[in-house]
Amino acid sequence: MTAALERALSAALRGEVRFGTAERAVYGYDASNYRHLPAGVVKPADRDDVRTTLALCREFGVPVVPRGAGTSIGGQAIGPGAVVVDFRRHLGRVLSVDPDARTARVEPGAVLDDLQRAARPYGLRFGPDPSTHSRCTLGGMIGNDSCGAHSVAWGRTGDNVRSLDLLLADGTELTVGGPLDAAGRARLRGLPGRAGEVHRAVQDLAEQNLALLRRGMPDLPRRTSGYTLDALLPERGHDLPRALTGTEGTCAVVLGATVALVPEPPARALVVAGYPDETAAADAVPALLPLRPLTVEGMAADLIAALVAAGPRPPALDRLPDGACWLFLEAGGDTPAEALAAARDLAEAVRRAPRAAAAVVTDPSEQRQLWAIREAGAGIVTRLPDGGEAWPGWEDSAVPVERLGDYLRELRSLLGRHGLRGVPYGHFGEGCVHLRLDFPLTDPRRLPAFRAFLEQAADLVVSYGGSLSGEHGDGQARAELLPRMYPPEIIDLFGRFKRIWDPENLLNPGALVDPRPFDADLRFPGRDLPLTLPYEQDGGSLLTAVHRCVGVAKCVDTTSGVMCPSYMATGEERHSTRGRARLLAEMLRGEAVTDGWRSEEVREALDLCLGCKGCASDCPVHVDMATYKAEFLHQHYRRRLRPASHLSLGWLPLWLRGAALAPGPANRLLRHRGSASVLKRLAGIDRRRELPQLPEQRFTAWFRAWRAAHPVPPGATPVLLWPDSMAELLDPEPARAAVEVLEHLGYEVRLPHGPVCCGLTLISTGQLALARRVLRRSLRAVPAGLPVVGVEPSCTAALREELPRLLGPDGAGDLPGRIRTFAEFLDGSGAELPRLATTAIAQVHCHQHAVLGTAADRRVERRLGVETEVLDSGCCGLAGNFGMERGHYEVSVAAAERVLLPAVRAAGPEVTVLADGLSCRTQIAQLADGRRAVHLAELVRRALREASGAATGESR
The missing domain is CATH 3.30.465.10 (Uridine Diphospho-n-acetylenolpyruvylglucosamine Reductase; domain 3)
Structure with missing residues (x-):
């Protein structure tokens, strides 16, 4: 019947009909604890498609589940054996x-x-x-x-x-x-x-x-x-x-x-009120409501602890006044003065409560930073400060606001009796509390305890005249508990109301009326397969790692940020970070995706992952799809023939070392149309890509000549420069500039004892065993004790993060702690820099964004006097080997065309294009009419040369 329905829909609809395993797997989840594989997915092109879909599903007796972004936390956006109708793709105007x-x-x-x-x-x-x-x-x-x-x-x-x-x-x-x-x-x-x-x-x-x-x-x-x-x-x-x-x-x-x-209020001011604890904050709310604030949001100290445990400490936290729970009270006005006056009235009212403090924030940027902390709550609180997991289930209970403090006290007591922990926050102005708890959902033997708590919690909130849900509805998570909140006569009316509209029970059956049990159909079962990487934040478990994804769907926000470039290009759910995590979960579950590491569905979904690591930093729960992809490729191709691009681009440093023995003949071969075409075909490289040209002189050879001409002055402080494979063999100019800058500032630049490589091209293609060997060999060439400066952001990030992951803390030694980006080292040196009258646009390498950060870059640019616009462009789209490989060109270009390339084309010739990453510079050179981007080291070198009146030609 399912196959016949698929054929009928495919023949009748203008939109997309997807009944394959991958699509069913990724649409089998929303942001809840539940999993229901649908029969298939329809993405209607217009209203007529929706009409036809319902008519055919009615004919075949198949239920229908309408779906928006799939962020429902109660399980409302999924349905077993249903046709899920995704309205985002074509009916979103x-x-x-x-x-x-x-x-x-x-x-x-x-x-x-x-x-x-x-x-x-x-x-x-x-x-x-x-x-x-x-x-x-x-x-x-x-x-x-x-x-x-x-x-x-x-x-x-x-x-x-x-x-x-x-x-x-x-x-x-x-x-x-x-x-x-x-x-x-x-x-x-x-x-x-x-x-x-x-x-x-x-x-x-x-x-x-x-x-x-x-x-x-x-x-x-x-x-x-x-x-x-x-x-x-x-x-x-x-x-x-x-x-x-x-x-x-x-x-x-x-x-x-x-x-x-x-x-929309033209002006706003934010009052952040601090209280000794969450119940004191809740008790204070009724006295504040008559002042008509636009928001009354509660956020306790344990949410802040969870935020800090998950990543770098946001500077906005410094604006929080003393306390262990805070209310965000927003005031509006027609003018900034009016908003400020309303905020001051609120702050004065706050201070009347015992041990309460208040801070008024008027700067819009600071307000946005503070609100970002609150908005990230849904993701942050899925991990407790000690790393424990927390899940929805008792997520949105609400009581009359004047009873919120008492309710929170009793709720805390109930949690203590059940040995549960969570991080409460929410809409205190309306008595609504968000709370994810460390329910024992991954252990089937302990599900009776889950049921017992929810039944008692439901009785508790009802005793306060409250609601099981104060937001997000009920779904499977709470609908079974509705008889504890409503008398039987009301429950009967709910059923009669649904039957008036949907007498055949075709629309989202099992939700609200005749609900499925809240402790059934959980998404957590699965098994761990043998792994190579440690997953140190997830107890060595890939299953735990992929269940980090709770479906809040920040990765499908296409308006800004690094996540998720392939989703931004394709609009396909399976190419989002969330979709890939769901597919990996299905692979580990072993029911819909049955062939484990050999899964073609997972391989196809991961094939368009750029490995940008944006999710590792921008995802609220730090899903690290680049790492999961490396693991999957390693396991998928173990003892199997690999794609040609894994051998050509994964082994690129090896091929470049061979070609560097005779750069002239190699370049003639690479420039010749016929031979270049053959090489690209054999290497799995897209025919539209230009092959790189080798420099006439390797970086280490240049450095020997430089040292002979520039002896080290006595007393110079030694620093080790990491001559990564690309700097050594493909684009040495940034490394040359770094040497010139560092030695001008009084440092003695030294190089490792032999060739070094971070192994990133091997890691990104899943050749992890070989990457380990390369890293071990490289470490033997690095002298101990010296600070290490990396020029290429992706290599620097790999040494800081992938090196200890592959070799373990003992095997990696102290190198991850010693290595700095060029900007970090320069920023920390305190060296005086000359001013440079220029403006710039900066493309941040995605690995630097995710692992290293760019605050030091911005400080160095300010010291130079350079006005820099940092592009909100995310990954440039080349992403090392990704954009060169056959089959990736369209996605690679689409990622670049989102922000980066239009900004570069619009920049006048007087504007410097900054891009520390070789991939970024290559993408710009190939797709932006040959416009050359420069490394920060080259910009600093230019400033020093201009200041000293030196010739502006390239140093050789």
């Missing part, structure tokens, strides 16, 4: 903005940030703003009744939906709006056909149960559990859009929506 009516028309796949950008020119915005705003879709927000930090001022999504264009499972289409008066309700009752039947049934359901709806639904701002049937009450205007928001795709498919917009 903001159709119009009406500034007079303060509304916007959107398609279901429209991303929230796109709506905000469309509304901003009119001084408007959509009020709800969950932390996933850069990738969550309006359809998903409507499905889950999303909220966000500003809901205390502007309400939930359901409060801001004006009308919905709906498609029912039986093909009926209708548009519902509200609120409605009696005449409006009567008009809907009189509609002909199925539409009138639905309206009559819904109105009768409400009118026959008025008393039950009035007394059986808790009245609090963050109730997102169950269906919002009290929106159907006459006093609430029989608001159908409100009642259908939060139904998690179980009643109808949203084809479009009209949403309300609110005025």
Whole structure:
């Protein structure tokens, strides 16, 4: 039946139909604890495709699950054996903005940030703003009744939906709006056909149960559990859009929506309030709400500890006042002075509480940095400060705000009785608490303890008049617990409401009504295969490593940052960091992907991973796909024939050393069209790529001549320069510049005793055993004790991170701690640098971004007086061997064309293009009309030469 459905869909749709193993695997997960492999995935091209998909699924009796960004934490965006309809790809437009009516028309796949950008020119915005705003879709927000930090001022999504264009499972289409008066309700009752039947049934359901709806639904701002049937009450205007928001795709498919917009405050100020603990912060909130802050967000010290444990300490933490829990209170105004005055009023109110402190932050950059800490919470708290794992499950409970402090005290006590730990934070202004806990979900024997805690936690929140969920809906995570929150009569109404809309139970069955057990269908089972790399942060387990991915989907944000260049180019979920992690999890599970390390589905998905390591730093949970790819390639090709490019580009330093014996003949061979074409074909290199030209003189030969002409002055401080293979054999100019600069500043540059290589070309192609041998040999050539300066960022990063990973801390010695980038060494030297009147644009090498950082580069440039614009371009797209290999050219170019190449082409000839990475300089030279980028060492050398009046020709 599944094969017949796939054929029918493929024949009928203009969009994409994907029923393969890889697609099913990556769409079998969202951001929850659950796994449900779908029958297949449809990416509709237009509304007609959606209509046809539902018609065919109804004909074949296959359920349908609508999906936005797949960031649901309750399991609402996945369904066993269903057809998942992904609206992001082709139905993601903001159709119009009406500034007079303060509304916007959107398609279901429209991303929230796109709506905000469309509304901003009119001084408007959509009020709800969950932390996933850069990738969550309006359809998903409507499905889950999303909220966000500003809901205390502007309400939930359901409060801001004006009308919905709906498609029912039986093909009926209708548009519902509200609120409605009696005449409006009567008009809907009189509609002909199925539409009138639905309206009559819904109105009768409400009118026959008025008393039950009035007394059986808790009245609090963050109730997102169950269906919002009290929106159907006459006093609430029989608001159908409100009642259908939060139904998690179980009643109808949203084809479009009209949403309300609110005025964007022209100016904002942030008050950060510090309290002794989270309960003190919660107790203080009711007194602050009358001042009408735009946000009241709570964040405790254990979240900060988890953040610091996960990576470098953000400088913004220095702005936090004394305390162990903080409230982020945002104030708005028509002018900065008005916002500041409102913030000062809030700060004064904060200080009235015992042992409370407050800081007012007006600088927009500092505000963004502080908010970034809060927005990263969903990812940060998946790892506890000691490295332990924490999972959703009791994620979004909410109580009346005046009872939040008492609820937190009892919740902490309950956690203690169950031996559970977590990091609470959330929307304290509306009594909503985010909390991921170290549930024993990976041990089936301990699942009864998981069930016992959730049942007791549900009873606790209900005893406070609260809601199981105050955001993100219920899904499989909490729907089974709804009878603990609502009386049986309300639960019965939920079922009757769904059956009015979806009598055949085709839309997201098992969610909300007749739910699946919350301790079933967990995503964690799997086994560990033999490994080569240590996975020291994950207990030596690749299974634990890939389960770092919790689906928050920062990797599918295409607007900025390093992640994920291949997803930005293809738009395919399986080419995102999240998609690849899901496929690896399926490989380790061994059910859908059955052939382990030999899996072609995993190999294909990883083939377009650039190995940029952006995810290792930018992913909130530090999924390191470059490392997982190296492991997979090592295992996949063990005792098997490797692709030609692994032997040509992976062994590139070896081939270059051979060619360097006769650079003239080698260059003639590489320049000749016929021979170059044959070489590229044999080497697995894309025919559109230019082969490199060898320098006439190797770097070490130049250095010997330099030393003969420039004896070391007495007393010079020795420093070791790492002559990486590319500097030695392909592009020696940055290393030459580094020598000249360092010796001008009074250092004695020394080189290793013999050839050295970081082994990165071998690591990136998964030849890990050979990489170990190369690194061991290189270490024998490095004298002890001296500081080491690396010129090539990727090599420097490999020595700092991959060397101890491959050889172990003992085998790596102290080299990882001794090596510095050129900028780091120069920055730390305190040497006085001359001023250079120029402007620059800088392309940051992705490995430097991920492993080394660039703060030292920026400080050196400021000392030079260079005004530098750092491009938010991510990976240049060449990524060492990646962009040279056959089959990667289009993705490589697309990555470069996103930001880098347009910026370089637009830069005038007087603007210096800075790129420390050889890959970046090569990509620019080949794709930006031959524009030459320079290394920071070359820029500093230029400044020194100009200052000394020396000739500007290249030093030889």
